[in-house]
Amino acid sequence: MSVSRRNFLKRAVKGGAAAAAAACTTVAGAPEPANALQREPKPLAPEAVGLLYDSTLCIGCKACMSACKESNHMPQEVGPDQPWNDTRQWDTPVELSAKTLNVIKVYTDGNATQKDHEKDGFAFLKRQCLHCTDPSCVSVCPVSAMTKDKTSGIVSHNPDACIGCRYCVLSCPFGVPKYDYNDAFGQIHKCQLCKHKLAENQLPGCADVCPTGATLFGKTPDLLAEAKRRTALKPGEYAHYPRGDINGHVGGARDGHEKRVEVAYQSHIYGERELGGTQCLSVSAVPFDKLNLPTNVPEYGYPTLSEGIQHTLYAGMVGPAAVLGGLVYFAHRNTKDQHDPD
């Protein structure tokens, strides 16, 4: 009896290994994006809004950074270069943090003399939440603290619901949500596109103060059309660049400006397709991998993979219920046999 059981177990293990190898092939080896365990990508929110950042227009004045601090009541961040006893300390963040929701960074190469040149040049990059169409941070949050607005698509965070697990920090492909580790009651901080200002028909702080229109607010499809217009421009051409809200609705109409295109744009519009698309887009004359953005990424969001596995295994809890039924049957039969169920 036990010999046949052992053979059964051996066969079960071998069969299981073979089945798993077959599963490997169908799951991981299927041609992208038609993966066996993948859910449908999410569509853009109906009234999706965002920012278009044009690196070639950015002059690195960082007005957006101080406006962001003011709009969101964020504390100053003293950079590592400032002595601790300097009483005239400046707000000098170098990266996003629990105190800084928006930061302008600079790429430099060689002697860094020519703006928007990859070689011997420099270029600016604005970092803030990109408000993904299919955000990982929302997918991972166990307590609905991170949410995506059904209409505007703005990804926002509710600290009163948050348990502080930092799964959003870990999962964000762009490294955006930040936690305050030096506070006994620390919380997650990230850009929420100044939704409190939008509610009063005011522009997000950064887009409001940008003097060149490098940070432009608008509906994502409008911003994408504008990005396509810009990337098609040739060096030497003159183009019109709007400021504030691309449609002039939010925060009132503003004058744009004419400017000569000095360096050819990259044809790549960052955020158009990356990881299922983002509501905030970027255009640049320097390749985006130089600007520290992940470029070798799929065109679907990672939640399509993890939720695909999860919702296949746990669809309606039918699978677990069936397995439990079988387990109960065997456990009941075998504990009766063995008289001593512990």
Added chain:
Amino acid sequence: MTSLASHDTAPSAHHDHAPVGGRLITVPFLIALAFVAIAGFILVQRFAHGIGAVSNLSDGYPWGIWVAIDVVIGSAFGCAGYVMALLVYILNRGEYHAMVRPAVMASLFGYGLAGAAVLVDLGRYWNFYHMMMPSYAQPNSVMLEVGLCVATYTIVLILEFAPAFLERFGMHDARRKLSKILFFFIALGVLLPTMHQSSLGTMMVILGHKLSPLWQTQMLPVFFLTTAVLMGFAIVVWESVLSALGFRRPMETAELARLSGLMVYAGLAFVVLRFVDLAVRGQLGAMFGAHGTVMFWVETLLMIGGIAAILPVASRRRGKALFVSSSLFLAGGIVYRLNVYIVGLIPAVGPWTYFPSLSEILITVGIFSLEVVLYLVFVKKLPVMHAVSTKHG
């Protein structure tokens, strides 16, 4: 060789288990207690000044050893009860019956302390109960599934272990009543770890390119389930050999030999699947240069070492070989899980580095020391271990 053991015919089953007895206050006990006290002292700082005051956690590495070791690896140590319940009650392998109760106890500690460790790590621990409230539930979250499943399983483990308490305090009526419905909780106790141990792997799928191609695959749930089973077997074998030496009890040789056979199968399945998965994903080249290559080989060689140590059937009856093999498998499982949760991580927009701080390590040490303290108290004072005087020996 019959599959059912002596207790099958024994008139009163609860005489099978007996407290080991002996002095409780020993040198190892006091050392473990000292580590618990040190961890307690550091915890005061953590709750007074924040996670950053005691740990090296950062936004690049928001999860460190408190998650990777205390929870992800600690709960794998807790899979002893899972595999033994699966063997004895589902596959009806009654010959392993003597090993169930110590295994369930080990699981109870593993999971209970993983839960305690979560509270240390959570940045907003006072909101912890939101995990249990339907109004906050976010069903797409793999972590929600893991959290609810682990919480339920801890309750199931308490019920599975309850007979030991009821026997100790002479509550035979309650013991009999519990016995009648225990089969349902035994079934749940097999289902739940299957769910959350695989989900611990699914948790990292969403990291996408932030996890090295050596480990990033949709097969992560399969690998985590395999290591859970493997480490479950390994901890039972390891603990049996060690407690046989430590408490000078006879070794359950025949059972251990068969059990270690299953352990080898689980180890083989893991190693073969890992290479198949790398090949299918076209990442065989990653073995020689992707992020974390060295640790990939450490993990793989430990697993292969575990297999090799007891590949000859005769070696499965030798305590030394069993100890070496189960130790290697445990180490392999630990390194695999550490690789997926920490080593293989490629943080966005660096540079970031992580190595746990001394305080961070001492908290983890304290939690595992608490496990040792509780183990010694339980084994010496409660009827956990199989009584030596029965035919089992």
